Amino acid sequence: MLREINDRAAIEALLRGGPLTRAELEVVIGLSKPATAQLLTRLEQDNLVGKAGERAGGGRGPRAQLWAVNGSLAHVAAVDLTPHLADFVIADVAGTVGAEYQVELPVHEGADVIGTFGKALKHVTRKAGKNLDDLANVVIGAQGAFDPRTGLLSSAPHIPGWLGFDVPARLSEELGIAVTIENDVNLVAVEEMTVGKAQDVDDFVMVWLSEGVGGAVVIGRRLLRGATGGGGEIDWMRVPDPATVDTGDRWPEAGARFGNLVDSPGITRLAKAHGLTANKSWDAVTEAKTQGNERFLDDLARRVAGGLASLVAVADPQLILLSGDTSRAGGEDFAARVADKLHELVLPRTPVALASVQGNAVRAGALQSALATAREDVFGVVTPTLRGPSRPSENTAGAPRTALPSSAPSPTE
Missing domain, CATH: 3.30.420.40 (ATPase, nucleotide binding domain)
Incomplete structure (x- = not known):
């Protein structure tokens, strides 16, 4: 049992930070030099890890052997x-x-x-x-x-x-x-948990503002998907429009759809009511920042905060992350503006930040x-x-994969 636990700990360390030398792995997993050497020999014999070149030392001594998991x-x-x-x-x-x-x-x-x-x-x-x-x-x-x-x-x-x-x-x-x-x-929330600002956060909410609107809710380091997969579908929330100008929209008594307030068409209508000319939400935010149009940025922050308030009231997350083209155009300054407006609506002082993950x-x-x-x-x-939910009968196609010995304990979620 202890051997399998140590094997998995070594593999996790190599997947997370590898390739590593034996001495580096020894420090990470907390085993002695002989025990780490035996572990690497065992994993190499099982074809789970292999040699991955050498790391040059600072002096004239021998180069340290690097080890990595067998990606093939x-x-x-x-x-x-x-x-x-x-x-x-x-x-x-x-x-x-x-x-x-x-x-x-x-x-x-x-x-x-x-x-x-x-x-x-x-x-x-x-x-x-x-x-x-x-x-x-x-x-x-x-x-x-x-x-x-x-x-x-x-x-x-x-x-x-x-x-x-x-x-x-x-x-x-x-x-x-x-x-x-x-x-x-x-x-996107998964990637932010893996390499971004949510790596050490248990509960957080992510809001995507771009051409459309999306959201993700993470509770206890797990995505909240909901019974029908609709967890985080904040687009359809009904919220009041707190804008201080007339955008020409006529919302129903139940309130506007959050998505209609903060998707790209909704934001550009708000921008035009504030005298801006951009045809995309992210361009409107950039134009407003360049011109110092504080009233537009405040109105947009109020709209975003109005939707976030419902999420904060229910989930009370540790962190809110803004992502997507519109959020990136606003930057951390806009995230701080949203936080100010949010804190006028709810008791928790939940921090709001810009998501850090770049690229796709x-x-x-x-x-x-x-x-x-x-x-x-x-x-x-x-x-x-x-790991997401699945039905017992689905996703069974494909050949069986190589695994650690069957004597290892079955992982539980």
Whole structure:
């Protein structure tokens, strides 16, 4: 039992910070020099780790041997699926990227979305020097809510061709690989938990402000997906409009949809009421900052805070992170402005900050999720935060993976 625990601790350390020398690994996992040497020999014999070059020392002494996990034991695919572009990446189980591919895929109603997706996946897999049956799993990030009970996507009118059928089941059957669908903002939250500002935070809320609006709620280091996959779908919350100018909108008695207030069209209408000319929300924020239009920035901050107040009242998170093009245009100054307006509405003094993850955070989060599943299969290393709900009968396609000896204790979530 203790041996398997030490083995997993070593593999986790090598996955997180490797390649490492024996001496570095010894410090990280807290074993003696002989015990660490025996552990590495054992893992090398099991083909779970291998030598990965040498690290030059500062003097004339011998170079230290580096060790790394055997990334070739499994490969995964991650995809950011949008109406305009599908962004693919193939990586080995150590996280080393083998190939990337961006392509426009048809998403209109009646399109062969399964067939065209499969062709694109085959292309990028071959580009990485692999075949489809070399992939342990595929994780797709999509703009919408995924219901784990039915396999259906909802709140996704922008990709109508993907609606009305059990997406992961159809893809898994077609490709012969375990396929998972996840909300795009949930995956951004996963990436922020892995390498961003939420690494040491148990409970936080992420709000995505760009062309559209999305959210993710994390409680106890786990994504709150909800019974139907709608956890964090803040777009449909009803909130009052606190703007101080007339934007020409006439909201129903129940209040405006939060998404209509802070999506790009809603923000540009607000901007025009404040005398700005930009046609995209992020450009409007940049223009307002350049011109010193404090009234617009305050009105926008009030709108964002009005939606956040409901989340804070229910979840009482440690942190709120703003992400997306509009948030990035506002920067930390806008995040501070939102915090000020939020603290006028709720008792908790929840900090508001700008998300730190750059680049395609959706694809990066999908890759982290795919790797988490593969690493559990191969190494027995469990990352509960990244594991989503599944039905017992789904995601069973594909060949069995190499694992640590069966005598190891079964991981629990």
